[in-house]
Amino acid sequence: MNITIKEKAESMLNNKLTAGQFLRVFVKEGGCAGLTYGAEIAGEMKGGESVVHTAGPIRIVTDEASGKFLDGLVIDYSDELINGGLQFTNSNTKTTCGCGQSFNLKGFPKVEGGKCKT
DSSP: OOEEOOOHHHHHHHHHHHHEEEEEEEEEEEETTTTEEEEEESSSSSSTEEEEEEEEEEEEEEEEHHTTOOTTTTEEEESSSSSSEEEEEEEEEEEEESSSEEEEEETTTTTTTTEOOO
């Protein structure tokens, strides 16, 4: 799986993560384009999760359903007052909404009315 952690995100995560912690990345329905990325720092893996990327001490963990949306993911960090925090982009994105907060990927089912349509 190809995941890139940019320098600013790597620096922030190295400062925030304590021993045994990892970044949980997930995909959920939402936004104008259908899907959004979310993330949280955690210390215990949930059932069905696995480590999908390691960069030094940084581990990225996700569940099986979200994992299929992470190939090509780029994680960056912004300390701007508006829209600051971790930033997620994906080179496989087919469409995004105007603000760039949600996406749809090439070759994946469309999300309509909150339900995936295959």
